[in-house]
Amino acid sequence: MTIKIENCQFQLHTSGAAFWKEQNMLLISDVHLGKISHFRKFGSAVPQKAIIKNFMELSKLVEHFNPAKIAFLGDLFHSSLNAEWNLFEEWVTSVTSEIILIAGNHDIISPIKYEELNIQIQPMLKIGNFRLTHHPEETEDDFNICGHIHPGYKLNGKGRQQLKLRCFYKSNSQLILPAFGEFTGNYYLKPKEEDQIFVITKNEVILVN
Known part of the structure; x- marks a missing residue:
């Protein structure tokens, strides 16, 4: 689904990513790479193939949109270095897009490791009237695009049936992206009347209110 914000077009993708057409930029939040390996290390029965799925989905997105830039809106990695970093290095070398990481609370890996891969790390990114952050921020002048909440x-x-779905959450001044990564969990929101909820199904993104 494509929505318009501040006269800019954003395509909301079923992966949870958003493509900013005017900037040729792919926005992805809360991938939490390394989380599955972390769980497996401590005995959780998480399938090994779930690790590869994150990288396959990232590659599909890049192939589909061919973005000039990719902005990860925080929590790219779940915690410290583990075997998934090697997979991430391989993935980075496979794409030609410029990569920017807006640091989140889980991003504790040394910036030097990212610099070696030519990945910029920023606390936030200001583009025109848009402010890209990890944590939601309310400002008077900027429209905030963020993650963190899942x-x-x-x-x-x-x-009495109930479906629990990831969603894009849009208010008058903010767009919160869903978590991209596998096994990240959701925080179920109660929207205000003026807010818009775009739920994600397997095949499409749907406005439900």
Whole structure:
């Protein structure tokens, strides 16, 4: 689904990423690479193939949009270095896009490791009237695009059915992206009347309110 914000077009993708057409920029939040390996190290029964899925989805996105820039809106890695860093290095060398990391609270890996891969690390990124951050921020002048919350939404049916879905959460001054990574969990929001919820299904992004 494509939405317009401040006269700019953003394509909301079923992966949880958003493509900013005018900037030729792919926005991705909360990938949490390394989290699956972390769980497996401490005995959680998480399938090994889930690790590869994150990188496959990232590659599909880059192939589909061919962005000039990729901005990760924080929590690219879940914690300290583990075996998934090697996979990340391989993935970075496979893309030609400029990569920017807006540091999140989980991004504790040394900036030197990112610099070796020519990845910029920024606390925030200001582009025109847009302010890209990890944590949600409210400002008077800028429209904030962020992550961190891992927004989700519950759809209730007439027969007590309930679907729990990831979503893009848009208010008048903010767009919160869903978590991209596998096994990241959701925070289920209660929107205000003027807010918009775009839930993610397997095949499409749907405005539900």
